Amino acid sequence: EPEVTQTPSHQVTQMGQEVILRCVPISNHLYFYWYRQILGQKVEFLVSFYNNEISEKSEIFDDQFSVERPDGSNFTLKIRSTKLEDSAMYFCASSEQGGTGELFFGEGSRLTVL
């Protein structure tokens, strides 16, 4: 069964360092998302991406964050200068249809900022 895959599963970094989280969405999906979940809290929307551009971003997704689809399969989230409060699980998700499509999530990348 097709699935969303994410790497790395866990990354530890020093505050101020750049981090890139990678995702391979389901192959025939067109809409891509990043969500964040701080430990013990709900899943929060960060950004949606369609047709090679951001379609919406939340207030969490400030100038330190960027997304890119560098090729036909990967979808990346970059945090330029990490802060302690960026420590969280980051989930990539994809959907075949943006309007009413079902959203499928990866297993997540745990980011720990020291």
Place this chain on the structure above:
Amino acid sequence: GQQLNQSPQSMFIQEGEDVSMNCTSSSIFNTWLWYKQDPGEGPVLLIALYKAGELTSNGRLTAQFGITRKDSFLNISASIPSDVGIYFCAGQDTSGTYKYIFGTGTRLKVLA
């Protein structure tokens, strides 16, 4: 911003019991999704609802899209230990964007 409130926040039940949880909002949603999340893993889609009033089942799970489009409930019948986890609702708003907003979650613990 839009918020989805889930209740109960957590619940302990005996194995074999039925479980009911709901998700409410002051805003209207076009689509409701229900997810289960195990510790350290990503949310797994359980049921998708697309029309007001729709009632959909997936094995022991049944979910309904509220007539007002502001709520949804999830029922689990004859619970088993592997039902333990956090259940999230997610709603897709009517603003024309593609994002889903997640609820606050219901933590389910099943006592064998």
